[in-house]
Amino acid sequence: MTVKQNYHSIDVSQILTTAQKEKDEGRRCIQICCTTTDDGIDVMYSYRDFNGFSGVENFVVHGLSKGDEIPSIQEFFPSQFPFENEAHDLFGINVTNMKLDFEGNFYKLGEDAPMTVISTEQLKRKERAKKIAAAMKAKQQKQNAQQSPVAKKETSSPTQQSPGTNNKSSSEKKGE
Amino acid sequence: MGKRSVIPFGPQHPVLPEPVHLDLAVEDEKVVKAIPQIGFIHRGLEKLTETHDYQNYVYVAERICGICSFGHSLGYCETIEQMMDVDVPMRAQKIRVMLHEISRIQSHLLWLGLTADAFGFESLFMHVWRLRENVLDIFEMTTGGRVILSINKVGGLVRDISDDVLSQVESKLVSLKDEYQQIEKTFLSNSSVKSRTVGVGVISHDQAENLGMVGPFARASHVNNDVRCLGIGGYRLLSDFVPILDTTGDCYGRIRVRCKEVVQSIDIALEMIRSLSSGSVSVDVKGPIPDGAQAVNLLEQPRGECFYYSLGNGTQYLERMRMRTPSSENLAGMVAALQGCDLADVNMIILTIDPCISCTER
Amino acid sequence: MFFTIIGICIGSVLFALLGYLIGGFVEGCDRRISARMQGRVGPKIRQPFWDISKLFKKEKASTNPSENTYITCALVLLVISGGVFFAGSNLLLSIILSTLSTLFFIMAAYSSRSPFSTAGGAREILQVLSYEPMEYFMAIIFYIVIGSFNVITVSLQPQPLIVYGWPVFIGMLFIQLVKLRKSPFDLSTSHAAHQELLQGTLTEMSGPALAKAKLMHWYETVLMLGWTAMFFLDARPESWIVAVVAAIVAWFLDIWIDNNFARVKWQSMISWCWGITLCTSIVNFIFVSLL
Known part of the structure; x- marks a missing residue:
């Protein structure tokens, strides 16, 4: 059985409202993932329910770039602090209002935002x-x-002969 | 009024299986605040999708962690198979479930030994790890490797396991179950163990849900988030699966959940062996991944729910591979459990979360 | 008085030499038996001697040079305490000197200023607090039953101390676990760095300082076995054999308990030790006064 999954595109301004709505409906955020694409950085929030399973709801924010700001959802889901800090360290996305903020020292990296380097x-x-x-x-x-x-x-025109036969007939005529 | 001192715990610590650093602000042997720090073992494995094509990436995925190695290779292969609509043969799915459950046994036995050692019970540590050697022998018999098995590939298994090897595995599992149950009884009924773990690091059901905890850590607080109930992948072939839950939410509850899970895993592995039918174990998967194809997969690893996401870009190389491991979700729960505990309980609480920091950091 | 001092000096020198050999042998057997209990093979019996000689050859690297001074003082005082006991002299003096030696050890732990050894030193103080009262009650019961503090007078008695001092003997067996730092009471220092404070008081010690700390443990073991054996000695020559056998049985019991119990917290340790001290001493006082 494949995992039931839905993908929705949202805007930066809808991140907090989506988080609130999902929490009210009894789902929890299970991860935050960033991807570097040709059109910029995508941030994907995945939600899943507590009891029973109706599928994984994925909300994707498209087209961010290094240095852009997104709000933190740690007030609703405190367990997301590693992923928001990771988004900052590996992709250069600034996450504002984090409850547990490592200020760039979550991973000690050699260069800034290495996952944006293609x-x-x-x-x-x-x-x-x-x-x-x-x-x-x-x-x-x-x-x-x-x-x-x-x-x-x-x-x-189904009666039209093929060009080959026409030529032959003309050459035959010439040869005579 | 006590004097506050800061005790650095880790990253090099004999009791921890993995490097995590905690600054414990301690006042008179009571922990007032615990600030975690990870990042010592970040290897940038998710970026390696650029240099390893999707068939080769299995070898990277299974080296994320030595304890959850088979789980990661299984989760990765299932994600790619979902993305490319591959039908894995029934025999391969059953063998995969069997090996994953045996991997769970091995992980829990390792954990049990470390927990016993953390509070001074060295003899139990040695006995449990001796039992674990039997499990590693099973791996060597079936796949050739003890820790990193390299038997999964996209489309099934690399090689089949013969019937006489499977019957040897079955007899080893049956004898392991008997020996293990004796040790489990001794451990769970020991008064000094109970005095150190009952009522320690309590996390209530609501707290567990709010903090988004996963795995046996949450199941001890009666939160049922066992992905094996959802019937994903080979787990839909299980005849009857009931997750093991506990209501106490303290360290003793977590120990009890994991101890019972070992017995349950032995039963599942035996069920899979006895219901195997003949057939092929792999299908050929060729060609690039379609551009824009994406898939999400969930897997119940020994430490909890693991989330996999992959995105293709039309080439043989993945655009993005994301593996969100259970220990990352449990970090917030760990910090909450450490608040206000005794210094002597820090070991115990950190170990009952079963941290696998290599997985968290990749 | 002069002969007493000569006797103590000879006793100390003999204890230093014989205690080293017997202590090392006992430690080797301890490790081997523990290993067999855990399903392992274990090291050779001579292993502790090789370990000590290796440690003495290492470079002197310590966070604070005064740590070496404190450990040396602790070792010397313990040897004198053993010398006083085995020369047959004052039991109370032997107890006080052994406590003083432990205090120097605690100072060595504090001198390195690391959080692990400081917390280990604090726990070691709590351990001393737990076992000290029992030792003094043992000396008092000894005086009441025998009439003198001198250990040598035991060999002139018609019957062994255990006949009148059995409650105190039980208490002594219990606190021996604390004094020898065996599980469940290995709070301050475990023999492997497996607790939350790493190796507690021994964390910052290395090379010769660690060797001296380990030697202290050997001498303490021999001294404890001596105190156990003292309960079974009397004027008859065969009582010596009984005493040695009793000491070995008590030592074996310690190893068994070490392997089968988890470590307790300091609150439990103090409450258990004081509880047993009070019970056994009161019972013994009543017993002795009734007779």
Whole structure:
């Protein structure tokens, strides 16, 4: 059985209201995850219920960048302090109003926000994959396009002979 | 009025299985405040998705932690299989559940030995770890490795386990159960153990829910969050699963929950062995992960609920792999339990949470 | 008086030498038997001697140089205490000297100013508080029954001290666990660094200082076995064999209890020790006064 999961996009301003709503409905926040994508940093909040299981609700905030601020949900869910501090240390997202704030010393790292650094190999791979995907899509479209004009010709003039036979008949005529 | 001193606890401490640092503000042998500090073992494993493709990443995932090694490789493989819509054969799923439950036995036995040692009961520590050697022998017989098993791959198992090895495993588990139950009885009924653990580090049911605690730590406070009840992955094949709960919420309750879970895990492993049918143990999984494919997975590890999330980007390499381990969720609960306890109880309380800091920090 | 002092000097020197050999042998047997109880093989019997010689060869590295002075004073006082006892001299003097030696040990623990050894030193004070009263009551009962504080007079008695002093003997067996720092009463120092205060008082000691602290433990063990044996001696020569056997049985009981009980907190330790001290002493006083 696969885990039932739903993904919703929300805005930075909706983080606290979503947390309040989920808490009122008896769910708890089970983790906060940041991802570096092409369009910026995504922050995902996952919620799950206490009793029974109706699925994991994931709320994603898209398009943040290093240095942006998001509010802390530690007043509702104190157990999230490691993940909010991690978001700050590894991704450079400033989380405001944290109850337990390590002020950048949660992980002692060699450089700031290392998870936002995308290596050149990874970029090349993604470019190549995109090109391959685009090429395959174009090929698919071309195949679809080629198949439909051929079908049109066959339906409009079924008595038309093939060009080969026409040539032959003209050369035969010439040769005589 | 007592004098306040700050005792540094960890990261190098013989009683702790993992490096965590606590600054204990102590007044006359009573802990007034406990400030945790982790980050000594952060290896940036989540960033390694850039250099290891999704098939190879299993080897990184299982090295997050030595105790929960099989659990992480299982959770990772199940997440990728979900993302790519792979149907793992029934035999592989049953063997995976069997090995995961045996891994749970090994983790709880290790923990039990450390707890006994923490309050001066060295002989119990030695006996329990001697029993644990039998479990590690089972791993070596079936997979070739004692701690890092490397038997999971995306699509099933790397190799099958023959029937005569399985019958040897079955007899070893049965003899382990008898020996273990004798030790468990001695331990749980010992008066000095009770005097040190009953009423210590109490966390009520409401507090446990508010702090979002997971695993046996929360189940001792009667919070049922056992993911095995949800029937995810191979666990839907269990005939009857009842989570073990306790109502006391103190250290003794947590010890009792884990002790009973060992027996339950032995029973589940035996059930899986006896119900195995023949068949293949893997399917081939090839090709890149579709762009934008994502999946969430939950797994009940020995320490609690573990959350996995993966995101694909069209290449053979994952865009993001997230493993949220149970010990990270329990850190807030640990700080709450340490408030106002005696200095002599600090060991006990930290160990009953069963911290696995390697998992927390990755 | 002069002969007493000569006797004490000879006794101290002999105790220093023989106590070292017997103490090391007893410690080796202790570790081997504990290991067998735990299902392990255990080290060779000669292992403690190798450990001590290794520690003496190590570099002198301590957080505070005065720690070495305190530990040396503690060791010397303990040797004199043993010398006083085994020379047959004043029992009360032997008890007081052994307590003084422990006080120097506590000062050594405090001198390093680390939180672990300071807290260990505080716990060691509590341990002294727990066992001291029993030792004095033992000396008092000794005086009441025998009529003198001199240990040598025991060998002139027609019957052993245990006949009239059995309640105090039971109390002595109990506090021996505290004095020898065996589980359940190994609060201040455990023999392995497995408690919340690491190794308590011994945390900051290394090299020669640690070697001297370990030697102190050996001498204390021999002294305790001597006090146990004293209860069974009388004028008959075969009582010596009974005394040695009784000491061995008491020592074996200590090892068994060490392996099978968890550590207690200081509040329980004091309440248990004082409770047993009061009960056994009162019972013994009543017993002796009725006879």
